[in-house]
Amino acid sequence: MRKNVLNAGHVELVEYLGGDKAVVRNARRCWRSEDRSSEESDKNLIHHLINKGHKTPFEALVFTFDVKCPIFVARQWMRHRIGSYSEESLRYCVTEGEYYKPDDLPEEINRHWDRVHLYTFDMYDYFLENGLSKEQARSILPLGTYTKFYWTVNASSLMNFLKLRMDKAAQKEIRAYAFAILDMVKEVAPITFGAFEESLE
Amino acid sequence: MRKNVLNAGHVELVEYLGGDKAVVRNARRCWRSEDRSSEESDKNLIHHLINKGHKTPFEALVFTFDVKCPIFVARQWMRHRIGSYSEESLRYCVTEGEYYKPDDLPEEINRHWDRVHLYTFDMYDYFLENGLSKEQARSILPLGTYTKFYWTVNASSLMNFLKLRMDKAAQKEIRAYAFAILDMVKEVAPITFGAFEESLE
Amino acid sequence: MRKNVLNAGHVELVEYLGGDKAVVRNARRCWRSEDRSSEESDKNLIHHLINKGHKTPFEALVFTFDVKCPIFVARQWMRHRIGSYSEESLRYCVTEGEYYKPDDLPEEINRHWDRVHLYTFDMYDYFLENGLSKEQARSILPLGTYTKFYWTVNASSLMNFLKLRMDKAAQKEIRAYAFAILDMVKEVAPITFGAFEESLE
């Protein structure tokens, strides 16, 4: 599953561990209630866990995403410390020069937006050609430059991310990623993320 | 995969996410070196990561184990904070009354060992029958009583666990679990845990 | 500050870092609003952070406690992974033989309670005298045996602990520790933990 986000980004669900069944398995371990499992009672159990804030069983459900987003979005993202990030490094890689641009900029601003980026990426190339290291030359690159990383995160930490980043108070750009992710994980673990979504209402 | 450990315990690999390929994928993201992948260079890359202590790419490789072990072993285990535990609770479940006994106890000690456990479990039953709550009655249960939990852990945290718990300075009982686990994960990610094992020598 | 808890336990606030001022300092950094500080607005700010679930600034406020509690309480405690534990080890130390006993046990149960503990601690001594290692002999010790540990924890993680462990659904024994801790930290950071306490109502 892969979704395009913003003008040049994407998020892709690469692989995952567990599912609704893993959540139920782990929760029932606590009460040794494996024999009480049924479609109906499992669903009720997951809703109960969500509503009571019993988060541990959701840690058995783990996702790896491939993310491409502007660096300023990545900075918000990586403030979430319970999860793993493997990111492309501008110490070793030359930027591909893709940059974020908001939709519907007024014409004048749109023109300046492109111009300042083109000028900056030109300067970056010039600095590299004239012997500056990649790790120093990147100092001039815009925060809207796209970066790529893999993110491995369990469902408990992911729900915390989604709650904060789908919120109206969050920035529009990261909200777009959060909604795209929710759509994907609802297909993998429909009861868990269905209950989660209801809990936000 | 499942292995019996100690007199009544076991460890079972329930499911896992990723493998050697996920480690390589995440590491190559950093250098954007996906096109340099080959069997030989991937193997060298993993050895390089292990030897240099670059741990992050191993976090894309995640395991869930089903563990049955004495409570005193579980206490050592759960000091490892980077990982998830869903454990049977003696607040809600009556103990099944299985207890650890070291091999080769001298006859006299062996007899006392069984006697003190039988007496204790008898008292536990007596307390429950006489109205004490499970959560209080367990106060008398021995630290060698077996418990069960699911453990979800990434390969970086697991290697730290194995390094400390396979060490000669670790207690014999938890070492038995650590060696059993290493055998299992070597089948799932042979390059990673082969390199890890070499690094211990 | 030190409080006795249960029949033979205690919790003591050994030292701490920061206070309400540190929370305000860290929160105002986010908005660069240091110049808007006043007694009234700082108080409102902390209430706002608590009510909105903005937890990060509370991580600048850190406590170290000295805890003595039954092992079954310590097991619940150490499930809280964001914090540091340095615990007395029964691999290296001989137990001091103190054990938990609930208040107001019926006379018959009370007598059996003492008897099973005395018998067990006698056996433990006997095993040690007859050459069993401390780390193996402890296998028979009751879960109600007292243990001691230092706990270093930030205020955000502590509030999560208190919320879960002061809850009516938590076990009576750990609730007693949680309430004792709340009393202490309210003296250190009265606005923060006052707002926290209100938020529970």
Add this chain to the structure above:
Amino acid sequence: MRKNVLNAGHVELVEYLGGDKAVVRNARRCWRSEDRSSEESDKNLIHHLINKGHKTPFEALVFTFDVKCPIFVARQWMRHRIGSYSEESLRYCVTEGEYYKPDDLPEEINRHWDRVHLYTFDMYDYFLENGLSKEQARSILPLGTYTKFYWTVNASSLMNFLKLRMDKAAQKEIRAYAFAILDMVKEVAPITFGAFEESLE
């Protein structure tokens, strides 16, 4: 204690919890060896902990730093997940427009370096004046723009940071911060960070 770092940055030790004594206190708890404390044996104990990798007792020693550094340095910094960050937000604050410039740039590059930054900050002001939100306008700001944050971190996590970021393989810019920090914490906990420094050799 405060040190200037790079062309416009700094790091300041704001406050701390514990010291060498707290490390010794926590380590001795494990062995119940408080009565064996002496200046000589405490020093040996700390060296032993460092050399054996027994990290937990160092978590009782916690520092809060005030850091001002380029955003690309902050990005490396915040990959260290065991610690707390409260950072100035460019969603709410207008940048102060300070930017990193390496020492000893060739004259031609130096001139272009200033020019691209001035042009960019001009455009940023222009965008704000023409109704773009701060959170979107920052998209064009350079990665070398200075940011400010408070960092609360325990000594175990700090030693991991220092080991990786003082290393010759680390980027020059973050190394300058790491060395400045080591100088400061050596004054607070001379035995701990003296032993740490020796262990790197």
